[in-house]
Amino acid sequence: MELSMTDKYKNGDFALRLSLLKQPTLSHSLKGIKHGVEREALRVSNSGNLAVTSHPKVFGSALTHEWITTDFSESLMEFITPPETDVDKTIGQLSDIHKFVNESLDDEYLWPLSMPCFVDANTRIPIAKYGSSNIAKMKETYRKGLHNRYGSMMQIISGVHLNFSLSDEFWQHWCPALGLEINKHTISEQYFALVRNFRRMAWMVPYLFGASPALCSSFVAHKKPTHNFSTLGNGTLYLPYATSLRMSDLGYTSSAQADLKICSDSLVNYVESLRAAINLPAAQYEHIPTGEDGNWQQLNANVLQIENELYAPIRPKQVAEYLEKPTDALERRGVSYLEVRGLDVNPFSPVGIDAQQIRFIDAFLLYCLILPSPELSNDDHRFSKQNLGSVVLNGRSPVATIETAEGSVSLKLHAQSIMCDIMKIAEVLDEVNETALYTEAVKQESQKVDNPALTFSGRLLDILLENDVDNSALGIELAKDYNQIFTPETYQFFEKQAFESQTTLSNEKRESIEKQDDCDFDTFVREYFSMACA
Template sequence: MTEKQHTFEQRLAAISASSFCAPLKDIKHGVERETLRVNNDGGIATSEHPVALGSALTNDWITTDFSESLLEFITPPDSDINKTISQLIDIHKFTYESIGNELLWPMSMPCFIDSETNIPIAKYGQSNVAKMKEVYRQGLHHRYGSMMQVISGVHFNFSLPESFWQKWCELHAESWNKHTQSAHYYAMVRNFRRLAWVIPYLFGASPALCGSFISHRNIAHQFKKVGKGTLYMPYATSLRMSDLGYTSSAQSNLSICYNNLDTYVATLRSAIGQHAPEYAHLGHSEKDGWQQLNANVLQIENELYSPIRPKQVAKSLEMPTNALEDRGVSYLEVRSLDVNPYSPIGIDSEQFYFLDVFLLHCLLTPSAQFQGDDYSVTQNNMDKSVKEGRNPELMLNKEGLAIKLSDWGCELIEEFSQIADLLDKTNNTKNYSKAVQKQKDKFINPELTPSGLWLKTLLDNDIDNSSLGLELAKQYKQHNLGLQYKNMTREDFEEQAKLSFDAQMSIEKADTLLFSDFIASYFGNRKSGA
């Protein structure tokens, strides 16, 4: 294959060869599902992280995100979709058994929260690394407000095996190494961003929010009201992904470059080192109090809001950019999925099958490097999709030309279907094609989308987000408690909890540095080129 021959059709034909069969069976997935603990009346639980769930600092499967109340469930990478789903079910079951009368919130936008002061920031123990995590969260609270930080999502981790990349690089007359593998992952990232609008349209489930979410903010958006205090936008798909959700004015001017590993690392490091005057008044030292880790645009890499991240597994206290630079990209983290309120575990197998197809499409489609206003075009398409996606007349920008979202979606389905056929044959199933067909139906009829179904229920019954969320939370608790453990046992979780406390204690005992010295050492480990 020469570079000129690398069309979508030719790439698809190339990976249809029998030599790619085994590698395509070994696509791995992992899930990180966030969910708020709530009381039986639907209010946020302000209790501490339950002891039965182990140490939030070191438990491999159950931790917290921003708040003590915001749980995060983690599954290890695996090529068996059913196994990952079962692991997630097991984690939910054990958690329900460990939280007494509390419930797990089944949607992305938070429950009714009277005040930001009712949101307890997560705690991780007495070690330096624990304090670093807490100070980082204090910084998020001061910069963006705690309300934004308790929005929940599902992160979908995707990786192709080394055996695939070896054959893929061979097709491109390249040697397989961390540089070539990373280059192809970055090509996928660019194409993902070009089509990022697809994910909230198909899977967004947050067209409405509780009025308490914006009661403390000056919002110019025009909302309609349903129930006693729920606000909604008639055509919205994912307010979680809009400027009402994960936003940062300081980040809006960042120019993170996704053209290759070197430029991505360099621009991300630059952002971490870029002073932000609007945060300068917040203390970031022993002398003036630790209200944030530093006064830069990003305290650490994880503060960057992006619908997708190229990732490498970091070692203990290793900066993510250092991990990427040393070992290249090993997987992609899709961050634009709303919690699926129609699943008791926040995601379903249909989404797995479709996302495999979607991400392979990002690889098989030629991916020019971003230039000029390419990034702003993709971001504008995304913004339109999350706020107006179900508007039948909505126009997006496709390579400089206006096109209806529904027409573009149906065009994409034709290519998605070809990839689904390949994956079906490879895995001796029909699940991939069925998943793609379901998405085609949504492009034809917007009311079949999760956001359309959710809003219809609210409007037909004139009820609030919180009422529907609480009803589902109670149903899902009973459902999950009634299931049997499949991959892990209760004893496995209890052992993991014990081991996690032991590991936390070991970390605390090993500390020798003052916290200020620890922070200076951590940021001093940034490699050259920062």
């Protein structure tokens, strides 16, 4: 019996699903793709050392400010843009935030690299503080746990997160075309299909956008050498073909998480496996105090204190309400957006990311969505981990390979094949947006596949080697250059008055939260973790 078109689309290959995406109703809905950026940046002194001052009061409360907050440390700022469909508007909003921050910092600068600046062995990296409320104390305690588990140096590595979502209009056409009902479960399953394919090809992100082939020797001064580093300048270490040391075992890693297999096959399985990790005791953390005699040095002694501790290159997300756990938000309302986390800070952009990157990632994520996506096998998990690990350390090697079910293949040839398909997605995006910027973005990224020297990591390392300059010296030079770039520019989307209003409003919100507390911190933590999803 001949299959219906619905069955053909549901079970079809990339070419068939691409033809579905090209249909006018579906292609038009792609104009509704939304993005938001979360950019992390260390504050540094005029000499390029870590600024250990408190989060400046001019930026209001880090607990409640909409656009400017802190991450792990008082020294590590985080800038957040709201979801927008216009890529240039997102970059413009991020530029406005950088402009206000640069104008407001007193003899300090924003570090333009992912790997930290020089940090003296005696430097005490200040853990972020958020006020006296229970939720503020919880955020601080979580960060104390990160310090006690992994050390503070690992936590001041900077990255960029790109949030991505498809419109309701898209799902209203896509789901029925595959014979699926339109509800939170089917939409979530489609997002998870995208996530699975992204994990299969996650190595593409550090290859193209990795920008940390080198680091300051102070970063590994307390560690046993695990890599055969070369040296340049007065104290910069590098690997000749590395793309992202930030994503290597020197960066965001956890031995306790090494054996975790957080399931991406369905929303239910993802939530269950993530909750299991949060409730799984970890012997190596048992010695760290968890509230005994009021001594809170971590939230619990489990593999994950909370969901945010999971290190992953992409996360399915749902906007959580006040005091709502992320897994509860997902279970109640399903996936509403994806957080792409594998991006290094782009040192060639004053705001750490550029519009070309976002447009390429749009096309890449759509490719991951419409490509058939079977459940991840044990081999898939192994290949994903192995490929990511090899690319971050050796991705620009002329003999770099990728492991697949068919065996080891040339990274260059495999990436070229993928790029050909991504280009077809970019053509659809160009047509509906009446532009040529998406295909141009893919063309530019494809050139990096043909010539690794054009990658961010290749360009950065060439600058360091040609000038025999330290990572730290280049970083502070770029930081000062970018500081000057923003000075004469006018605000594009956020007026200066809006930032000043946010300072006042965020402080008022923080004070209101503090007044609402009706129990001690011990009780608050116990009740938070005992609350079941209703």
